[in-house]
Amino acid sequence: MKNSLRNRITLHLDMDSFYSSVEVRERPELKELPVVVGSDPKGGNGRGVVSTCSYEAREFGIHSGMPISKAYRLCPDAVYLPVNMKLYKETSEKIMDIIRIFADRFQQVSVDEAYIDIGDSINDYESATLLAKKIKSEVKRIQGLTCSIGVAPNKVIAKIASDFNKPDGLTIVRPEEIQEFLFPLQISKIPGIGKKTQPALQEMGIETVGKLASCDVQLLISCFGKFGVVMHQLANGIDMREVKEREEVKSISNEDTFEEDISDPFEIKRSITDLSEKVHVSLLKKHFRFRTVTLKVRFEDFRTYTRAKTLHAATTDKEVIRKTSLSLMEEFIGKGRFRLLGVGVTKLERLDEKQTYLSDFL
Structure with a gap:
């Protein structure tokens, strides 16, 4: 299979049982x-x-x-x-620094996963295999940890391949081998097909990737909407997404400046609820969870204050944003009229690739 944008070779690196492996090290x-x-x-x-x-x-x-x-x-x-998590993040940063050296383009997708595009400098799978072995060797030598790598023409196949021979695996899928590799696999191997979609497909008699690939795409659309097209493309080994570094996001927030200053608790609660909803939508769209909720208040005389609360564990829960913001707001209720309110989240952690994969397509 050839990519219409450009021929490329993509590697997906997945650390083996990362947290526990670091602990054993x-x-x-x-x-x-x-x-x-x-x-x-x-x-x-x-x-x-x-x-x-x-x-x-x-x-x-x-x-x-x-x-x-x-x-x-x-x-x-x-x-x-x-x-x-502090230890795992420190180890992850060192591992990603090792990997970047070998990449034409690099994309970290979670604390223990990354894509590497080598299509500019390497255009044959023999050389790509040698490079993958070198990366595995360097990660093991420097960090004392094993990883599994998939080498393939695109991201979806490389990701599936990296999980094929764990732990310490290396799986190569050349363009002419795509159908032979993908079609016998269970549909659960396709990223994004989970607990709800898998039973629905099985009721249609679709158990393997090959069956999904040969299914009438219009039937899939009628049952699953746009996701039907995505599943059909992935089952056929089609993935046009490029490997590219994601911009670092340190915070996500939203503010509301009122046309008329407010002091009514009901209006304040409604504003914070709306702001929390907007922050939550942006959080999911950008594939993060958060640990800290922040509140910003500005009184009618422009006095401005910020408050924050850090949670014990990271989450994506919208209600946590709303309730924490309202709790932080209690300090200021009854102390004046408000010109502006703002809600935000910080100490962000990127969600795992498996949790966010489909949103890149839809």
């Missing part, structure tokens, strides 16, 4: 033990979830996103560790 005595990173299981009564786990823990049926209480029931003897 820091504490070698944990090597080959089942390690679970997440909230405190509290003897099976914990209410959090598994962030990630080692491959040894996966042998017990544990996986990311699982309730920590269930993980404890499956393997009470596992080593349970709290999330150390």
Whole structure:
């Protein structure tokens, strides 16, 4: 398959069980033990979830996103560790610095994933394979961690390929091998086909990528709307998105300057609710979660104040934005009339690629 924009070779690098691998690197005595990173299981009564786990823990049926209480029931003897995001981010930055050196274009999509476009400097898959091996070797040598890489003509195939032979895998999919590689796979391998879409496709008799690729696209559109076109294209290995660095976003906010100053609590609540909604929409569109909510108030005499509250964990919850902003606002109620109110979020963390993938198409 040829890209109509330009021929290219794309690599997708995915760190292997990143959080738990970093923990094992820091504490070698944990090597080959089942390690679970997440909230405190509290003897099976914990209410959090598994962030990630080692491959040894996966042998017990544990996986990311699982309730920590269930993980404890499956393997009470596992080593349970709290999330150390500061350590993981520091390690991630060092890994991404290594990868950038080899890229014509580079795009980090999460703390442990990145795309690398090498199509300007390399145009054959033998050289691309050697480069991928070099990247894996450098990450292992410098950071003591393994990664898996997919090498393919575009982003979607490279992403699927990087997950094909984990851990420490390297999977090459040449243009002439796309159908042979994709078509036998289960439809769940297509990014974005999840718990709701998969059963709907299965009811239509579509179990494999090949079946999805050969399905009448008009039928898919009638059942899934625009997403039907996206699924059909991905199943056929078509992905025209380019690899490009995303601009760093440090905050997302929205302000409301009133035509007439306000002091009525109902009007204040309505304004903050509207601002929270706008911030939330922008947050999801830009693929972030947040840890800090900020409030800005300006009185009629132009006195301006800001307040902020940092949460224990990052979230995308709209209600958290609204309720936190209203809570911060309580300090100022009854102290004058307001010319401006503003709501924002900071300490942003990019959502995982698997959580945001489809929004790049729709």
